Amino acid sequence: MVSFSKFTLDNGLRVIVHEDSSTPLVAINLLYDVGSKDEDPSVTGLAHLFEHLMFGGTSEIPEFDTPLLLAGGENNAFTNSDITNFYITVPAENIETALWLESDRMNCLDFNNKSLDVQKKVVVEEFNQRYLNYPYGDSLLCLKPLAYKVHPYRWPTIGIDPSHIRNVTLSQAGDFFYSHYAPNNAILALAGKITPSQAMKLAEKWFGNIERRKITTRELTAEPEQTEERTQVVERDVPASSIFKAWHVPASRKEGFYACDMITDILAGGESGRLSVRLIKRKKLFSEIDAFITADIDPGLLILHGKLMKEAKMEEANDSINETIEDLKTKYVSAAEMEKVKNKYESSVIYGNTSILNKAMNLAYLELLGNPNLINEEADLYRGVDKTIVMDTVHKYLNRSNCSTLFYKSTRKER
Amino acid sequence: MSEIRQMKKPLIKQVDPGKLPEPLLVFLKNGIPVYITDSGTEDIERIEFSFDAGSIHENSPLLASTTNLMLIEGSEKYKSTLINRLLDTWSAFFHPYVERDRAGFVIYFLNRHIEKILDIAGEILFHPVFPDSELKLLMKKRYRKFLIEKDKVYRLAAEQFFESIFGNQHPYGRQTLPADFSNLDRELLSDFHGLYYRPEKMAIFVSGKIHKDILLLLNKYFGEIPIQPVIANEFSGFPSGQKKRVIHIEKKGALQSAIRIGAPTINKRHEDYFGLKVLNVILGGYFGSRLMKNIREEKGYTYGVSSSVVSLNLSGFLSISSEVSNKFTRNAVDEIYKEIRRLQTEPVPVEELSVVRNYMLGELVRMFDGPFAAAESFRSAWEFGLDNSYYTRFAARIRSIEPDEIKALAKKYYKIDDLYEVTAG
Numbered sequence: 147m148v149s150f151s152k153f154t155l156d157n158g159l160r161v162i163v164h165e166d167s168s169t170p171l172v173a174i175n176l177l178y179d180v181g182s183k184d185e186d187p188s189v190t191g192l193a194h195l196f197e198h199l200m201f202g203g204t205s206e207i208p209e210f211d212t213p214l215l216l217a218g219g220e221n222n223a224f225t226n227s228d229i230t231n232f233y234i235t236v237p238a239e240n241i242e243t244a245l246w247l248e249s250d251r252m253n254c255l256d257f258n259n260k261s262l263d264v265q266k267k268v269v270v271e272e273f274n275q276r277y278l279n280y281p282y283g284d285s286l287l288c289l290k291p292l293a294y295k296v297h298p299y300r301w302p303t304i305g306i307d308p309s310h311i312r313n314v315t316l317s318q319a320g321d322f323f324y325s326h327y328a329p330n331n332a333i334l335a336l337a338g339k340i341t342p343s344q345a346m347k348l349a350e351k352w353f354g355n356i357e358r359r360k361i362t363t364r365e366l367t368a369e370p371e372q373t374e375e376r377t378q379v380v381e382r383d384v385p386a387s388s389i390f391k392a393w394h395v396p397a398s399r400k401e402g403f404y405a406c407d408m409i410t411d412i413l414a415g416g417e418s419g420r421l422s423v424r425l426i427k428r429k430k431l432f433s434e435i436d437a438f439i440t441a442d443i444d445p446g447l448l449i450l451h452g453k454l455m456k457e458a459k460m461e462e463a464n465d466s467i468n469e470t471i472e473d474l475k476t477k478y479v480s481a482a483e484m485e486k487v488k489n490k491y492e493s494s495v496i497y498g499n500t501s502i503l504n505k506a507m508n509l510a511y512l513e514l515l516g517n518p519n520l521i522n523e524e525a526d527l528y529r530g531v532d533k534t535i536v537m538d539t540v541h542k543y544l545n546r547s548n549c550s551t552l553f554y555k556s557t558r559k560e561r
Numbered sequence: 562m563s564e565i566r567q568m569k570k571p572l573i574k575q576v577d578p579g580k581l582p583e584p585l586l587v588f589l590k591n592g593i594p595v596y597i598t599d600s601g602t603e604d605i606e607r608i609e610f611s612f613d614a615g616s617i618h619e620n621s622p623l624l625a626s627t628t629n630l631m632l633i634e635g636s637e638k639y640k641s642t643l644i645n646r647l648l649d650t651w652s653a654f655f656h657p658y659v660e661r662d663r664a665g666f667v668i669y670f671l672n673r674h675i676e677k678i679l680d681i682a683g684e685i686l687f688h689p690v691f692p693d694s695e696l697k698l699l700m701k702k703r704y705r706k707f708l709i710e711k712d713k714v715y716r717l718a719a720e721q722f723f724e725s726i727f728g729n730q731h732p733y734g735r736q737t738l739p740a741d742f743s744n745l746d747r748e749l750l751s752d753f754h755g756l757y758y759r760p761e762k763m764a765i766f767v768s769g770k771i772h773k774d775i776l777l778l779l780n781k782y783f784g785e786i787p788i789q790p791v792i793a794n795e796f797s798g799f800p801s802g803q804k805k806r807v808i809h810i811e812k813k814g815a816l817q818s819a820i821r822i823g824a825p826t827i828n829k830r831h832e833d834y835f836g837l838k839v840l841n842v843i844l845g846g847y848f849g850s851r852l853m854k855n856i857r858e859e860k861g862y863t864y865g866v867s868s869s870v871v872s873l874n875l876s877g878f879l880s881i882s883s884e885v886s887n888k889f890t891r892n893a894v895d896e897i898y899k900e901i902r903r904l905q906t907e908p909v910p911v912e913e914l915s916v917v918r919n920y921m922l923g924e925l926v927r928m929f930d931g932p933f934a935a936a937e938s939f940r941s942a943w944e945f946g947l948d949n950s951y952y953t954r955f956a957a958r959i960r961s962i963e964p965d966e967i968k969a970l971a972k973k974y975y976k977i978d979d980l981y982e983v984t985a986g
Contacts (some may be wrong), residue, residue: 168600169930170926170930171927199692211848215847215916215917215919215923216915216919216920217576218922218923218926220920220923235927236923239574242571245901246570250568253566265861266861268857268863268864271861271863271884271885274816275817275863275864276864279714279815280712282709328925341666356566384709385705385711386705386708416649417648418642418648419647424664424874426698427642430698433702433706434702434705448742455701455705456705463650486649486650488650489650489651489652490649492671493605493669493670497654497710498604500601500603500930500933
């Protein structure tokens with residue numbers, strides 16, 4: 147049981163606290179309700195670039211890292227389609243240093259061309275390293291626009307193309323800050339050696355005097371229902387051909403979400419998942435298969451990915467995946483298999499709760515979704531999914547007309 | 562829009578990892594040592610079964626890792642698919658691991674499943690049968706992964722780097738070749754298992770919210786296994802580096818080049834090791850390091866650059882690695898040498914040293930935050946014959962080391978002429 151309390155400052159900052167006295171540390175997670183879905187289609191990658199700029203210092207504190215390191219702290223951040231999330235762990239006695247730093251960069255960032263130019267280069271190198279220079283690195287860059295035609299989820303967080311990042315101007319960056327980074331667009335979660343009353347006092351002290359800002363209203367066009375199967379073939383110089391499939395599924399934690407998540411486990415969870423047993427072990431069509439849901443705040447995707455064995459034919463491999471899915475539509479999943487995947491979720495939840503940072507991140511994110519107590523309710527929500535719900539869910543979502551398939555063909559002779 | 566808030570900077574308190582308790586040591590009936598770290602808020606436990614079975618002992622490449630990965634592929638009592646299903650059913654998270662010196666199996670599980678988990682663990686570790694068909698499939702899968710890895714420039718550079726610093730005849734340095742994937746058979750695995758997965762070459766590390774019957778249960782599943790007199794392992798000899806110190810590996814079409822610069826060095830048993838660790842952090846061991854500041858934050862050549870110092874039983878190595886834009890490979894390499902030279906000639910400013918000190922002390926606190934982290938940290942000292950007092954001494958040295966000593970260490974351990982330089986791209 148993760149107990150927590152929450153309150154909202156006058157400026158709109160939501161604060162959520164979980165006390166865990168077994169650790170000498172505190173985890174501080176500051177979530178901003180802005181992600182790559184909030185970008186202009188001609189300036190993609192800006193939200194993530196901005197995350198980098200947040201480490202560039204302010205007029206008050208020219209170097210973000212130094213004081214935090216002096217306090218024995220450690221920090222990092224990530225950006226995805228929905229959120230930009232900054233986090234710190236620090237020995238509890240130095241928590242004020244962390245709050246001083248986080249509140250200072252929320253109050254006012256020091257934009258300058260030098261920091262912008264360097265971070266643009268760094269992010270372009272990140273783009274090259276992770277998405278272009280690694281085998282299969284561009285697969286999501288291909289798959290997302292196949293699955294989404296309208297919604298901004300069609301571009302990945304890193305951006306559509308490095309040129310978008312290179313072209314960002316200082317004034318675009320400034321506008322982005324003032325229209326998204328604000329107390330009234332953020333959630334602060336604290337977990338670890340801190341009491342709720344301490345937390346309230348400290349949050350008020352450090353964040354209370356930052357003014358509200360006018361946040362750009364989010365007007366996203368919903369992705370229209372997909373009605374036809376979509377396929378795309380790309381050819382790349384990689385060691386093995388691959389198949390990527392994506393189905394539209396419900397938004398994170400909404401009706402149907404938990405069942406879809408469990409289906410990914412039935413199909414590809416661990417070594418005993420159905421696709422692993424049938425298509426890797428028995429048929430030897432794939433060398434690896436995995437499946438996951440993107441868990442986005444707007445309706446997301448269930449993505450399945452498999453790398454083919456040398457001898458396997460693309461068509462046969464794809465048909466075998468489809469057959470395995472069709473099976474789920476006609477035969478109920480056995481009680482033992484249901485129990486297996488449910489147990490897995492129970493232990494993931496419990497395991498996740500052994501880390502204060504994980505708890506702080508989860509609480510902030512679930513607060514954004516509207517119910518932080520999901521942190522305690524989710525194990526039961528997974529338990530509540532039964533074999534009929536699984537079958538209904540497969541019927542509802544895992545259809546060909548709702549599916550996009552990317553055939554990632556290897557052109558390499560020597561395989 | 563944004564006013565100056567006039568907030569007073571908080572006072573920073575000196576970070577202190579304090580006294581680090583040792584795990585409780587008990588022995589099973591047959592003498593297997595069990596190290597217990599009992600704390601934790603959730604009803605979950607972690608057990609690590611660690612064997613002196615690393616790749617250092619293999620005569621054929623991939624033998625140690627394949628033996629380890631095949632443990633879950635079938636035992637006398639359970640078939641491969643059943644083991645996987647059971648582990649998944651009892652919601653265990655498990656990962657087999659093979660390092661250069663040690664190998665084993667880590668498993669996390671809910672306390673109420675402890676008996677079932679220990680039963681399976683006993684089967685996996687001591688009664689594997691290494692079925693042929695599973696072995697063939699595993700090698701096929703591993704070969705596909707190998708080919709993908711070979712497409713990554715950092716991988717190419719890393720493999721060459723270890724061959725260069727440890728030699729291609731020594732298990733620490735040997736590169737994996739395509740033919741290695743077809744040279745193993747069941748008998749080789751069985752022999753390797755028989756020699757190294759033995760109770761007398763094993764230690765158990767238990768951490769988390771410890772089950773009240775843990776010793777009873779461990780004795781039931783592991784304490785009855787008969788032990789034999791310890792046979793000394795065949796000594797593979799000390800590794801020795803190759804002559805050629807600068808190597809470039811061409812990879813057509815690569816957008817970036819990987820860089821690896823480094824050399825063999827001392828390990829945790831050496832008195833200079835703590836100081837070398839501090840020096841390494843200054844150079845490239847944290848986000849604000851000199852290499853990060855220079856190559857990423859000033860010049861934008863790379864997404865990341867880091868340096869590390871790693872201990873091995875028979876050696877150790879220091880290395881600097883990065884993936885950089887092709888146009889700047891040479892510049893980045895030059896800057897790396899420049900930063901090393903600067904550490905050899907100029908004493909580290911007191912302010913910078915104090916940042917590094919506090920960061921490292923904070924790291925020590927994090928390394929012991931929670932039972933699982935504490936158990937892992939203990940194990941990595943234990944395998945060098947040390948205990949948690951190693952970390953207490955480390956903390957003291959972090960506080961006491963002076964700029965002149967760091968300069969002297971930079972001269973002693975980062976001699977430019979002794980460094981190997983590998984690039985791939």
